[in-house]
Amino acid sequence: QSALTQPASVSGSPGQSITISCAGTSSDVGGYNYVSWYQQHPGKAPKLMIYGVNNRPSGVSNRFSGSKSGNTASLTISGLQAEDEADYYCSSYASSSTEVFGSGTKVTVL
């Protein structure tokens, strides 16, 4: 039940695209297509941005997209906007019906 590995911080200028990685193992990210991504602003509850690796919930901008290759999942934010500045967490279903979150990435819009 070790946390998935994410970069501590990623930054980009408005309009640019950034990608956040989420590295796991074959027992979590690599073994199932149940990777989710959450956005969290300070003092707020997390918000689901991507589920099932690459699906967007209703109401989430299409600037957010997800993918997976092997044991690593990725979240791409295109057309970066000031409101995207937040913490982002990946999560994955893991063996033994548990769930594991990533270590979190702080996104800064320059």
Added chain:
Amino acid sequence: EVQLVESGGDLVQPGGSLRLSCAASGFTFSTYWMTWVRQAPGKGLEWVANIKEDRSETYYVDSVKGRFTISRDNAKNSLYLQMNSLGADDTAVYYCARGRYSHTWWGQGALVTVTS
């Protein structure tokens, strides 16, 4: 509108116990897995436990096994987390969330502070 409202957060001494509740509304509670997630101050999210719709299956993160118990009352649309033998490492905001593999809906969180 879906709502999840946690309650029961408090200041507690090391070794003490606390029971969190999560009142659900706006959806058919009895048809969803439910999950507890916590976040220590300034730290990341940590999955704590989940429970199947009919209470037949429960799962826990290793660090709380034997100390925490997740339960639900579908008649009352409520989710619970009984926390015993609390330690400083359990200090966190505890969120209830709907779902098993992904969580579209979250509560606002309940703060649990373990300190002497």
